[in-house]
Amino acid sequence: LAKTTQPISMDSYEGQEVNITCSHNNIATNDYITWYQQFPSQGPRFIIQGYKTKVTNEVASLFIPADRKSSTLSLPRVSLSDTAVYYCLVVPYTGTASKLTFGTGTRLQVTL
Amino acid sequence: GAVVSQHPSWVICKSGTSVKIECRSLDFQATTMFWYRQFPKQSLMLMATSNEGSKATYEQGVEKDKFLINHASLTLSTLTVTSAHPEDSSFYICSARAPSSLSSYNEQFFGPGTRLTVL
Numbered sequence: 001l002a003k004t005t006q007p008i009s010m011d012s013y014e015g016q017e018v019n020i021t022c023s024h025n026n027i028a029t030n031d032y033i034t035w036y037q038q039f040p041s042q043g044p045r046f047i048i049q050g051y052k053t054k055v056t057n058e059v060a061s062l063f064i065p066a067d068r069k070s071s072t073l074s075l076p077r078v079s080l081s082d083t084a085v086y087y088c089l090v091v092p093y094t095g096t097a098s099k100l101t102f103g104t105g106t107r108l109q110v111t112l
Numbered sequence: 113g114a115v116v117s118q119h120p121s122w123v124i125c126k127s128g129t130s131v132k133i134e135c136r137s138l139d140f141q142a143t144t145m146f147w148y149r150q151f152p153k154q155s156l157m158l159m160a161t162s163n164e165g166s167k168a169t170y171e172q173g174v175e176k177d178k179f180l181i182n183h184a185s186l187t188l189s190t191l192t193v194t195s196a197h198p199e200d201s202s203f204y205i206c207s208a209r210a211p212s213s214l215s216s217y218n219e220q221f222f223g224p225g226t227r228l229t230v231l
């Protein structure tokens with residue numbers, strides 16, 4: 001499984017855009033890039049997933065360059081409730097459920 | 113969306129006792145579920161893969177005789193921590209992959225977690 005590297009922590013003020021970058025130099029051709037969010041004492045929650053270029057949903061955007069060796073999760077106009085740990089994972093394309101390998105994650109702290 | 117529940121949400125037990133944690137997929141069937149453990153301020157560590165109707169697959173370093181997993185139906189997996197000790201105190205989380213009709217590709221839904229404290 002491809003290893004991911006992301007900043008341990010980030011701070012932001014409410015209302016700002018936050019970009020969290022993840023490196024995955026050994027990503028395989030059949031790997032998808034997936035981000036999860038985890039609040040304290042809760043299970044992780046899926047945010048977004050992509051293979052290449054740009055993906056956007058109601059929560060975030062995911063930017064993936066052509067070489068796919070990195071990706072950037074963009075959270076527009078964060079609020080206090082976005083304070084959480086964000087995990088970047090690469091998940092292989094398979095027909096069955098794949099086990100997930102979580103890295104250290106990025107602890108985002110949003111303040112007023 | 114798909115929902116995964118866990119029971120209990122927290123449990124306190126004495127050292128040497130066994131504790132059972134249930135993981136249920138509420139609105140979908142899951143042939144495969146996963147069990148994770150998370151210590152404070154650390155990431156999730158995969159413990160085992162639970163397969164309906166067959167033996168679980170344990171990650172390296174996880175004692176299968178200590179962490180018993182039973183996946184007896186398509187909606188229920190249980191994790192039993194046998195002869196629990198204080199070092200087993202942790203946050204235990206399960207997950208399941210929902211069918212494509214309910215989720216993005218290979219999206220996994222996580223339970224809310226179970227906080228185990230062994231005295």
